[in-house]
Amino acid sequence: NAGVMQNPRHLVRRRGQEARLRCSPMKGHSHVYWYRQLPEEGLKFMVYLQKENIIDESGMPKERFSAEFPKEGPSILRIQQVVRGDSAAYFCASSLSGQGQTQYFGPGTRLLVL
Amino acid sequence: EDKVVQSPLSLVVHEGDTVTLNCSYEVTNFRSLLWYKQEKKAPTFLFMLTSSGIEKKSGRLSSILDKKELFSILNITATQTGDSAIYLCAVNFGNEKLTFGTGTRLTIIP
Numbered sequence: 001n002a003g004v005m006q007n008p009r010h011l012v013r014r015r016g017q018e019a020r021l022r023c024s025p026m027k028g029h030s031h032v033y034w035y036r037q038l039p040e041e042g043l044k045f046m047v048y049l050q051k052e053n054i055i056d057e058s059g060m061p062k063e064r065f066s067a068e069f070p071k072e073g074p075s076i077l078r079i080q081q082v083v084r085g086d087s088a089a090y091f092c093a094s095s096l097s098g099q100g101q102t103q104y105f106g107p108g109t110r111l112l113v114l
Numbered sequence: 115e116d117k118v119v120q121s122p123l124s125l126v127v128h129e130g131d132t133v134t135l136n137c138s139y140e141v142t143n144f145r146s147l148l149w150y151k152q153e154k155k156a157p158t159f160l161f162m163l164t165s166s167g168i169e170k171k172s173g174r175l176s177s178i179l180d181k182k183e184l185f186s187i188l189n190i191t192a193t194q195t196g197d198s199a200i201y202l203c204a205v206n207f208g209n210e211k212l213t214f215g216t217g218t219r220l221t222i223i224p
Binding site for chain 2: 003004031033035041042043044045048055056058059091093098099100102103104105106107108
């Protein structure tokens with residue numbers, strides 16, 4: 001039973017480029033969450049999605065960041081015009097149905113902006 | 115503001131020792147508290163606690179929640195070098211997003 005999958009595991013971008021991070025939830029899970037971990041800091045919630053719906057994006061920066069979870073395919077976290085401060089580990093988690101269910105995490109994507 | 119505080123920030127012990135990690139929270143609403151172990155990659159789920167006073171146990175690890183005093187502890191007995199990791203505490207404040215503490219970095223010396 002495959003766990004949460006994320007790719008790429010490492011991503012290097014120059015300032016001004018776009019970063020696309022992908023997350024495939026555990027089999028049977030329809031709820032996806034994105035978290036960001038800055039160096040020497042704890043994980044911070046970014047966005048919560050169900051298929052084709054954004055449920056809570058209160059942790060997303062207002063500009064340059066967007067997320068989607070289409071009917072088919074993985075969830076995508078997109079960062080446009082990256083800046084050095086975007087360098088971080090981005091983790092995706094999934095749960096069976098929300099409603100307090102356990103969130104299981106993927107291995108993360110480490111984004112480095114040069 | 116919902117807040118989760120873990121202590122100590124770091125801990126170094128010898129193999130075979132018992133350790134207790136602490137997690138306290140300030141609450142506006144509470145649904146559950148979760149413990150994760152983070153090595154170099156994915157935070158690995160350990161326990162989810164929703165009720166006070168009921169100990170959850172898995173091998174050498176155990177955890178308990180006190181909803182009156184707003185804290186939880188994670189115990190690890192007979193520690194091994196493989197227990198070296200960052201232990202994360204997270205609280206679901208009823209809105210499905212987890213609020214994490216900064217973690218406790220545990221180092222086990224052989």
